[in-house]
Amino acid sequence: MFTGFDFEVIWTSLPYLWQGMQFSLGLTLLAMLGGIFIGTLLALMRLSSFKMLSYPAGAYVNLVRSIPLILVIFWFYFLIPIALKKLTGNPYASGIGPFYSALIAFTMFEAAYYCEIIRAGIQSVPRGQVSAAYALGLTYRQATTLVILPQAFRNMIPILLTTSIILFQDTSLVYVVGLTDFMGAAGKIARRDGRLVELYLFAALIYFIICFSGSYLVKRLQARYNVGR
Amino acid sequence: MIEIKNVSKWYGSFQVLKNCTTRVDEGQVVVVCGPSGSGKSTLIKCVNALEPFQQGEITVGDISVGAPGTDLPNLRSHIGMVFQNFELFPHMKVIDNINLAQIKVLKASTEVATEKSMALLKRVGLEAQAQKHPGQLSGGQQQRVAIARALAMDPLAMLFDEPTSALDPEMINEVLDVMTELAKEGMTMMVVTHEMGFARRIAHRVIFMDQGEIVEDAKKEDFFGTPRSERAQHFLSKILQH
Numbered sequence: 246m247f248t249g250f251d252f253e254v255i256w257t258s259l260p261y262l263w264q265g266m267q268f269s270l271g272l273t274l275l276a277m278l279g280g281i282f283i284g285t286l287l288a289l290m291r292l293s294s295f296k297m298l299s300y301p302a303g304a305y306v307n308l309v310r311s312i313p314l315i316l317v318i319f320w321f322y323f324l325i326p327i328a329l330k331k332l333t334g335n336p337y338a339s340g341i342g343p344f345y346s347a348l349i350a351f352t353m354f355e356a357a358y359y360c361e362i363i364r365a366g367i368q369s370v371p372r373g374q375v376s377a378a379y380a381l382g383l384t385y386r387q388a389t390t391l392v393i394l395p396q397a398f399r400n401m402i403p404i405l406l407t408t409s410i411i412l413f414q415d416t417s418l419v420y421v422v423g424l425t426d427f428m429g430a431a432g433k434i435a436r437r438d439g440r441l442v443e444l445y446l447f448a449a450l451i452y453f454i455i456c457f458s459g460s461y462l463v464k465r466l467q468a469r470y471n472v473g474r
Numbered sequence: 475m476i477e478i479k480n481v482s483k484w485y486g487s488f489q490v491l492k493n494c495t496t497r498v499d500e501g502q503v504v505v506v507c508g509p510s511g512s513g514k515s516t517l518i519k520c521v522n523a524l525e526p527f528q529q530g531e532i533t534v535g536d537i538s539v540g541a542p543g544t545d546l547p548n549l550r551s552h553i554g555m556v557f558q559n560f561e562l563f564p565h566m567k568v569i570d571n572i573n574l575a576q577i578k579v580l581k582a583s584t585e586v587a588t589e590k591s592m593a594l595l596k597r598v599g600l601e602a603q604a605q606k607h608p609g610q611l612s613g614g615q616q617q618r619v620a621i622a623r624a625l626a627m628d629p630l631a632m633l634f635d636e637p638t639s640a641l642d643p644e645m646i647n648e649v650l651d652v653m654t655e656l657a658k659e660g661m662t663m664m665v666v667t668h669e670m671g672f673a674r675r676i677a678h679r680v681i682f683m684d685q686g687e688i689v690e691d692a693k694k695e696d697f698f699g700t701p702r703s704e705r706a707q708h709f710l711s712k713i714l715q716h
Contacts, residue, residue, distance in 0.1 A: 376524050377561035381575035381627065382551025391574065395565050 251440060255447050258434045265430030266451070272426065273413040276351035280412075281405065283352065284359025289389065291364055302360070309357035314350075315418050321350040322422045343422040355412055362404050366397035403467045410459040414452065427451070475500045475631055475662045476521055481530035483516060490516050491527065492686040498631065503663045505673040508683035509709060514666045515558075517683070518633050521664065522553045535630060551579045554624030554632040558639050560616040562608035562623070568595070569604040572623045580627065587626075594622040598652050614645030621652055631662035638669055670713055674698055682706040 255262075290302035309317070325346055330336055341349075370393050378388035398405075417428035425433065428448055435444035476498040483491040490513045498504045506514045519525040521532055523539050523546050532539040537549050562571050572591035576582040582590070595601040598618040600611075608616050617637060624632060634653065638646045650672050657663055657676045667673065673680055673694065680697040682690035682705070690697065690706045697706070 371559075371561075373557055373559055373561045374563065376519075377555075377557060377563070379524060379547075380522060380550055380553075380555040380557075381623070382547045382579040383575060384547045387578050391578065392563055396563075399565060 250443055252443050254434065254438050254440045254443060261434065262427065262430050265425055265427040268424070269413065269416050269426040269428075272348060272351065272416045272419070273409065275348055276355055276412060276416075277409045279348075279352035280355030280359045281363070283356035284363050285394070287356060287360035288363040288367060291360065292367060306357045306360050309354055314354050314415055315421060317354045318347060318350045318418060318421060321346040343419075343424050347419050347422055347424060351412070351416070355408070358408055359405070362401055362408060363397065366401035367393060369400050370396045403463045406459060406463045406466070410456050413459075414456065475535065476664060477533045478517070478521070479531045481517070481520060481527050481532060483520065483525065483527040483529075490686050491520070494530070494688050496681055496688055496691050498662060498664050500662050501660045502678045503657045503665065503676050504679045504681060505677040506664065506666045506681045506683060507668060507670070507673065507709070512683040513686040514683045515635050518635050518664055518666050521633055522550045522555055547579070551575065551627055552630045554627060554629035556617070556620050556624055556632065556634045556637045558636040560608070560613070560620045560640070562616055562620055564608050566607070567604070568600070568606055568608060568611070568619050571608065571619060572626050575623070576626050591622070591626060594625055595619070598622050612645060613641045614648045617641065617649045618652055621649075631664065632656065634663065634665040634667065636666050636668070638667065668713060670710075682709065684709070
């Protein structure tokens with residue numbers, strides 16, 4: 246059945262594929278860090294008793310979560326240059342380039358999802374811990390960063406990683422703005438050399454290995470934290 | 475030291491505190507008792523502003539708790555509080571639990587804080603547990619660490635919110651012993667508890683609350699001798715049977 250297949254092409258195109266993989270991993274990592282940071286701020290806003298903070302954060306999260314990711318990527322790529330032109334009045338204002346617009350799109354999109362996870366994590370910390378922190382004279386900021394968030398993140402690590410694995414898979418959508426990630430690189434070579442089966446099989450295998458190891462790590466972490474409690 | 479004047483508090487339309495007035499003088503131990511839901515925990519939490527109140531005035535030293543401009547973190551750093559469920563920070567070692575506020579609030583160096591924390595741990599008989607996490611200690615040990623943590627701030631007064639209610643019976647005394655010692659050293663204490671034995675031995679005054687009201691506020695001798703109100707008599711007869 247496999248006669249006529251040439252897996253040699255994978256070997257020869259490895260450097261190019263590795264470039265694509267570096268892009269995928271880099272984008273995932275940056276979007277994850279940015280997403281968790283902004284997601285934490287959004288979560289704190291949503292939990293705030295000030296409606297001025299909680300309403301906009303809630304509206305943002307609900308809006309983003311009702312829109313497909315690919316649309317958000319499009320928006321940032323095509324609408325930001327238009328917006329910049331309007332805002333600056335400079336008809337030649339260019340966008341920020343496909344990479345940064347994709348990075349912002351992923352970060353802002355994932356932030357909405359991370360926000361909901363982090364909000365649940367913060368709420369999983371007993372109220373009494375907050376009272377105890379305040380009773381010692383800690384400020385809101387100190388109580389949040391020293392007492393609440395460390396405990397919340399400890400509870401959240403598995404689900405945060407799971408979300409990040411999905412984010413890694415989603416980075417393949419950057420092809421719509423002309424960027425070449427691992428999937429894009431595999432596709433380009435597949436079409437150039439007419440080796441679709443070989444390269445898509447290889448790509449699937451690599452995605453499987455990375456995501457499966459990630460999920461395994463999550464399971465191990467979960468088991469460890471459940472014991473430690 | 476602590477002065478509570480005509481304090482009322484509502485949750486929505488439900489009034490949890492009704493015009494409560496009392497005081498705790500310096501060096502005094504005041505025990506607050508009463509059936510559950512009587513508002514005693516709420517009252518004690520109003521003293522360090524963990525619970526807001528809508529009417530009346532509370533002053534600690536010369537600071538007004540309810541006034542809009544009050545620096546609450548600063549106020550709270552001068553009032554120690556011990557909770558029913560200990561509320562040690564589970565992600566930190568025992569020693570770091572006691573160091574935390576010394577370093578972050580009092581701006582002590584790690585060395586100075588650690589030295590003081592170890593001395594306090596020794597005082598509550600737990601210096602061997604300094605490097606453990608709270609989850610590895612028994613309830614009684616955790617509560618003693620929580621007392622040490624509050625004492626590390628050199629508080630002007632200590633609030634105890636049912637400090638022994640979550641403990642197994644055999645651990646209650648180790649915590650009461652620490653509290654007794656504190657009281658004998660002249661610490662100003664406001665203690666919500668059902669431990670009438672402790673109240674009888676240590677308290678100067680006993681406050682009896684029911685349905686958000688301070689029904690009885692009397693010297694210990696008077697309270698246990700002849701409580702005037704029927705409600706207090708009824709409560710005591712139930713609680714002292716065993």
